Amino acid sequence: MYVFINTKQLVKNAKKIKKHLFADTKLCAVVKANGYGHGMVDVAKTIQNTVDWFAVARVDEGLALRQNGITKPILVLCPCYTQKQAEICALKDISLTLDSLYDLPKIAKSGAKVHLKTDSGMHRIGVTNKDDLMRILQSCKSKKIDVQGVYTHFASDVNGNPKLTFAQYKKFLNMSDMVKRFYPGVLVHACNSANAKSCPAFFCDMVRVGLWLYDDVKQVTAKVVQIKNLLQGHGAGYDHCFVAKQNCSIAIVDCGYGDGLPRNYNGQVLTKYGKMDVVGNACMDMITIKNRDNLLKKGDKVVILGKMDKNVVKADEIAKNCGTISYEILCNLRER
Numbered sequence: 001m002y003v004f005i006n007t008k009q010l011v012k013n014a015k016k017i018k019k020h021l022f023a024d025t026k027l028c029a030v031v032k033a034n035g036y037g038h039g040m041v042d043v044a045k046t047i048q049n050t051v052d053w054f055a056v057a058r059v060d061e062g063l064a065l066r067q068n069g070i071t072k073p074i075l076v077l078c079p080c081y082t083q084k085q086a087e088i089c090a091l092k093d094i095s096l097t098l099d100s101l102y103d104l105p106k107i108a109k110s111g112a113k114v115h116l117k118t119d120s121g122m123h124r125i126g127v128t129n130k131d132d133l134m135r136i137l138q139s140c141k142s143k144k145i146d147v148q149g150v151y152t153h154f155a156s157d158v159n160g161n162p163k164l165t166f167a168q169y170k171k172f173l174n175m176s177d178m179v180k181r182f183y184p185g186v187l188v189h190a191c192n193s194a195n196a197k198s199c200p201a202f203f204c205d206m207v208r209v210g211l212w213l214y215d216d217v218k219q220v221t222a223k224v225v226q227i228k229n230l231l232q233g234h235g236a237g238y239d240h241c242f243v244a245k246q247n248c249s250i251a252i253v254d255c256g257y258g259d260g261l262p263r264n265y266n267g268q269v270l271t272k273y274g275k276m277d278v279v280g281n282a283c284m285d286m287i288t289i290k291n292r293d294n295l296l297k298k299g300d301k302v303v304i305l306g307k308m309d310k311n312v313v314k315a316d317e318i319a320k321n322c323g324t325i326s327y328e329i330l331c332n333l334r335e336r
Contacts, residue, residue, distance in 0.1 A: 001255040001304075003335045004219040005038050007046045013213050014050040017196070025203045028189065030210035031065075032057035032077065037260075037331040038214055041068045047213075048072055055208055059085045062094040075115055075149070079103060079125060086110035095148055099126050101136060108143040115149035115187070118175045120168040122155040133175055137182045149187035150179040151208075157194035158202075165195065169202055176204075211327060218315075219306030220333050222255035224296050225286070236288055242280030249291035250279070253302050258284040260332030261304060267321040270303035270311045271296060305333060 018027050029051040030036075035043035044054055044065055053073045056062045059081050062074045076089070079097040083106045089096055090112040098107055099117040107114055116136065119126030127133045140147055152172040158165050169190065176188045188204040193212035195202050228251075230236060230244040242250075257263045263282045268275040273295040280288050289302070305313055315326035322329075 001220065001222045001259045001335065003333065004221070004306075005042065006217050006219065007042075009215075010038075010043065010046050010213070010217045011050060013215055013217065014047040017209055017212060018050060020196075021207060022200070022203055024205075026052035026187070026189075026206035028053035028055050028075070028206050028208040029213055030055045030208050032061060032210075033331050034334075036210060036214050036327065037334055038218055041065065041070075044068075044070045044072075053206065059089060059094070059096075063088065063092060066092045066094065077117075079117065081106070083109065086112045097125075098136070098140075098145075098147075100132075101139060104136065104139055104143070104145070107145055111146075113146045113148045114140075115151055116147060116179060118150060118152045118172060120152040120154075120172040120175070120190075121164060122153055122168070124153070126152060127175070130175065130178060133178055137179060141182055147179065147183045147186060149189060149206075150176045151189045154190065154192055154195055157192075158199045159194070165199075211330075214330060216307075216314075218330060218333070220255070220259075220304040221306070222253045222302045222304055224251045224298050224300045224302060225254050226252040227291060227294075227296065227298055228252065229294075237280040237283065242288060249294040249296075251276075251289050251291040251296045251300075251302075253287050253289055254285065255287055255302075255304055256283045256285040259336065260329075260334050261287065262318070262322040262324065262329075262332075265318060265322050267318060268313065270306075270308040270313060271300060272308070275311055305329070 031040045031043050031054055034040045055075045055077055057078045059076055062076050074094045076096050079099045086106045087110040090110045095113040097117045098114040117126040119128045156164050179186050189206035190204055191202045191207035193209050196207040230248050232244055232246045235243045255261055261282050266278050276292055277290045278287055279290050315329040318329045319326045
């Protein structure tokens with residue numbers, strides 16, 4: 001199996017998003033989880049001249065970017081770090097997330113810059129109410145902590161659940177206004193990819209874009225390693241999870257759940273002869289496809305994700321077939 005990252009498409013996407021935003025709206029590229037499976041460092045190097053910020057989930061991801069020459073501002077989204085990590089982040093100019101009084105002593109001692117995370121309705125991480133936010137702001141001021149930003153995360157989007165999304169935004173504006181009274185120049189940000197696409201009113205000072213950035217960037221290909229002829233009623237795979245309803249040809253392809261393709265995927269792949277059906281369950285290293293009209297031969301190329309001629313298989317198609325989301329497909333499909 002082979003993974004190809006189209007860096008030209010990546011740059012094109014970043015420029016398209018930047019053009020979509022207001023002139024004074026900053027673009028934060030979310031490159032956590034190894035750049036959604038696209039290679040965090042390579043992605044960051046490719047688009048560093050187009051975007052304004054990078055966001056990662058963990059401190060070690062931010063440090064990896066700095067160690068590889070990334071100079072743009074970096075925000076660590078997960079508020080989970082040790083005292084030593086906070087000190088290293090301060091030294092490397094990596095901003096941390098602060099969402100409670102618990103981590104405030106680490107921040108005060110380290111001198112790290114922070115973005116305050118507010119929970120406007122997703123109920124995951126973040127400051128939930130104004131009283132707690134006020135206590136954090138007062139403590140930050142008294143300890144001379146550099147608060148760079150304030151942000152939230154939407155649980156849905158304006159197209160999927162407008163009532164929830166607008167309610168979250170209203171609550172966030174109230175909380176961000178509190179922060180701005182203490183820190184007038186604070187960077188305010190809320191939008192993820194879906195809301196950045198659909199609702200310019202939510203842009204604020206910056207948007208955080210992940211999935212949109214990676215549209216049509218990753219291509220996953222494999223090869224036919226074996227051709228088998230099955231008689232009617234004969235099975236293939238573990239427990240004969242595929243049984244031939246009539247005499248047919250099957251092709252064994254070198255991509256399986258060990259490469260990140262879900263075991264239950266039974267959608268389609270692309271070949272030079274058009275689309276062909278995946279049958280049975282994926283094995284760790286291989287899948288089985290129905291070799292229509294016995295066209296495929298050993299060594300032929302098969303596209304698992306991406307384009308071939310006029311046909312395309314997108315991550316959301318694979319995800320829908322498997323009962324999951326495109327984020328999971330992109331993050332998991334990888335070379336070993």
